[in-house]
Amino acid sequence: xxxxxxxxxxxxxxxxxxxxxxxxxxxxxxxxxxxxxxxxxxxxxxxxxxxxxxxxxxxxxxxxxxxxxxxxxxxxxxxxxxxxxxxxxxxxxxxxxxxxxxxxxxxxxxxxxxxxxxxxxxxxxxxxxxxxxxxxxxxxxxxxxxxxxxxxxxxxxxxxxxxxxxxxxxxxxxxxxxxxxxxxxxxxxxxxxxxxxxxxxxxxxxxxxxxxxxxxxxxxxxxxxxxxxxxxxxxxxxxxxxxxxxxxxxxxxxxxxxxxxxxxxxxxxxxxxxxxxxxxxxxxxxxx
Numbered sequence: 001x002x003x004x005x006x007x008x009x010x011x012x013x014x015x016x017x018x019x020x021x022x023x024x025x026x027x028x029x030x031x032x033x034x035x036x037x038x039x040x041x042x043x044x045x046x047x048x049x050x051x052x053x054x055x056x057x058x059x060x061x062x063x064x065x066x067x068x069x070x071x072x073x074x075x076x077x078x079x080x081x082x083x084x085x086x087x088x089x090x091x092x093x094x095x096x097x098x099x100x101x102x103x104x105x106x107x108x109x110x111x112x113x114x115x116x117x118x119x120x121x122x123x124x125x126x127x128x129x130x131x132x133x134x135x136x137x138x139x140x141x142x143x144x145x146x147x148x149x150x151x152x153x154x155x156x157x158x159x160x161x162x163x164x165x166x167x168x169x170x171x172x173x174x175x176x177x178x179x180x181x182x183x184x185x186x187x188x189x190x191x192x193x194x195x196x197x198x199x200x201x202x203x204x205x206x207x208x209x210x211x212x213x214x215x216x217x218x219x220x221x222x223x224x225x226x227x228x229x230x231x232x233x234x235x236x237x238x239x240x241x242x243x244x245x246x247x248x249x250x251x252x253x254x255x256x257x258x259x260x261x262x263x264x265x266x267x268x269x270x271x272x273x274x275x276x277x278x279x280x281x282x283x284x285x286x287x288x
Contacts, residue, residue: 001023001024001027001041001051002040002041003020003023003024003049004041004045004049006044006045006046007020007046007049008020010062013062015063016062019062023049023060026060026091026092026093027049027051027058027060029091030058030060030091030095031053031058033088034058034086036053036054037053037054038051038052038053038058039051039052042057047061047062048060048061048062048067052098054098055097055098056085056095056096056097056098057095057097057098058094058095059093059094059095059096060092060094061092061093061094062092063092065136066208067092067208069135069136069209070094070206070207070208071084071087071089071094072133072134072135072209073135073184073186073209074096074207075087076127076129076130076133076184077125077127077186077204078124078125078126079124080120080121080123080124080125080200080202080203080204081125081203081204081205081207082096082097082099082195082203082205083096083097083199096205097197097199097203099195099196099197099198099205100196100197100198101196102195102196102197103195103196104191104192104193104194104195104196105117105118105191105192105194105195105202106191106192106225107196108191111225111237111240111241112240112244114191114224115221115224115240115241115244115245116244116248117194117202118189118190118191118221118224119245119248119249120202120248121194121202121203121204122189122204122217122218122249123248123249125184125186125189126183126184126185126217127183127184128181128183128184129182129183129184129211133184133211135184135209135210135211136209136210136211137210137211137212138176138179138182138185138210138211138213138216139176139177139179139212141210141212141266142172142173142175142262143172143176145168145172145262145265145266146169148266148270149165149168149169149172149265149266149269150165150169152270152271153165155271156269156271156274159269159274160279164261164265164279164282164283164286167261167286168261168262168265168266168282169262171258171259171261171262172262174258175216175255175258175259175262179212179213180213180214180215180252181213181214182211182212182213183211183212183214183217184209184211185210185211185212185214185216185217186204186207186208186220187207187208187209187210187216187217187219187220188206188207188208188220189204189207189217189218189220189221190220190221190223190224191221191225193206213255214249214251215251215252215255215259216259216263218242218245218249218256218260219256219260219262219263219264220263221241221245222238222241222242222245222256222257222260222281222285223238223260223264223278223281223285224241226278226281227277229277229280229281229284234284235284235287238281238284238285238288239288242256242257242288257285257288260281260282260285261282261285261286264278264279264281264282264285265278265282268281268282
């Protein structure tokens with residue numbers, strides 16, 4: 001099988017080149033195990049190998065922490081996500097429902113309409129975690145980010161104002177131990193991870209699950225369509241999303257805003273990476 005060029009960046013990551021070399025064998029084993037007739041992989045591929053096979057889709061993840069319990073989350077979510085058909089933890093492979101036509105929520109151009117649709121889908125996912133579950137806790141992630149963010153900021157040469165960093169760290173210190181009731185969170189919920197489907201009009205894909213309060217799960221949605229940030233009115237759009245999600249989902253607007261700042265920085269920087277659009281999102285949220 002031809003591996004999409006969009007996955008080549010994994011070669012620069014620890015163990016990434018080995019994983020890419022193993023992918024054809026992993027796909028072949030999955031095809032045999034589940035009697036699949038594979039079609040060409042979906043492109044562009046960015047993080048995982050995704051291969052349609054009739055009414056299902058084979059997804060193979062790099063064995064990292066974020067994707068470890070994706071299958072468990074899909075099995076646990078309400079009916080607003082794609083269905084998990086089968087799972088091979090030893091191969092980090094999932095067989096999931098295929099969405100047709102499969103276009104993303106980004107195809108809905110009106111931002112308020114798209115945010116309203118997203119709110120409905122997001123609410124349909126949330127269920128309390130069972131008493132024993134494998135998901136990482138949001139409080140633990142917040143503690144980790146409290147340590148990592150200042151260290152990464154220093155390693156990058158202090159690439160943005162300290163006031164924004166301090167606001168994020170203070171938010172994490174306050175939010176982590178004061179959360180409301182926990183649900184299983186998607187964590188990467190935005191328009192690109194909501195697909196047009198047949199069973200329901202819109203279904204969520206690609207969770208990076210945690211267990212924690214609902215307000216956190218708005219973070220990726222608040223900064224959705226980041227390519228539009230350079231256009232006039234970006235700050236107004238983010239404020240409108242906060243207002244709409246607070247009203248539609250009954251969420252605390254200020255906690256959503258603060259989680260949004262912290263998560264944008266946590267996912268926007270590392271010791272070797274700086275995503276300027278994520279920093280800009282955090283700035284917009286700081287004044288929202």
